[in-house]
Amino acid sequence: MASDAHCKTILQFFMLERVITVTSLGNLMERIAGSEGNSDALINKINDKIQEFSQKIVKTNCEVTGEKMYVMIFTADDADVKSQLTKDQIDFFYPLMDKIITSSGSIALITALNMGPAVTMSRVTLADAEKFIELFILKKLLLLENGYLYLSPLTIAEFRPYINENYNLDPCMLCKKMLVFGESCPSCCTPIHVQCLKDFLHNSKKAVKCPQCKEPLIAQSA
Ligand SMILES: [Zn+2]
Ligand SMILES: [Zn+2]
Incomplete structure (x- = not known):
């Protein structure tokens, strides 16, 4: 203990x-x-x-x-993010989060940078946008992988009620939990977490069928 x-x-x-x-x-x-x-x-x-x-x-x-x-x-709501970011940073962060969620969970860094001036009537310059994104990554609000930005586990956990309320996201077909970024069934397009899919494939011995539509889950390679 x-x-x-x-x-x-x-x-x-x-x-x-x-x-x-x-x-x-x-x-x-x-x-x-x-x-x-x-x-x-x-x-x-x-x-x-x-x-x-x-x-x-x-x-x-x-x-x-x-x-x-x-x-x-x-x-308590999204009080924490609001307390640790400036107004300009918040005005950039929310549209960024929105764009990531509505773009299947990731956007190119270059897209994000250009959004700075676009969504704030140029109050956030391109140079600010670059600094702010660096800060969002440092504060573990966003993840940067191979030139793409994703919501971090911290942001998804903290904004879970907000995301549930504002977006109509299909949950992962396997764990039934919220999914912002993942794979999807090639036939019925039901989303599935990358890790849930990995575990599922690992535990399945025969041809793997989508639990949702029963079609092969992995596109057959010719
Ligand atoms: Zn899952
Ligand atoms: Zn399917």
């Missing part, structure tokens, strides 16, 4: 970093407590302490890398 001192150290880590992979948390516990322990139990204990401050640590999967991670979110 994790001691109060260990909980405090881990909480301090979360307040600073907000995000940690399940593997890294295990390593961190090993370093400070001498054993990996039960990380879910540890997180529950911390959550009991921080819920009165409208904060919560949740376990989630990164839609892009598939890594299992814990993220610390604020449960």
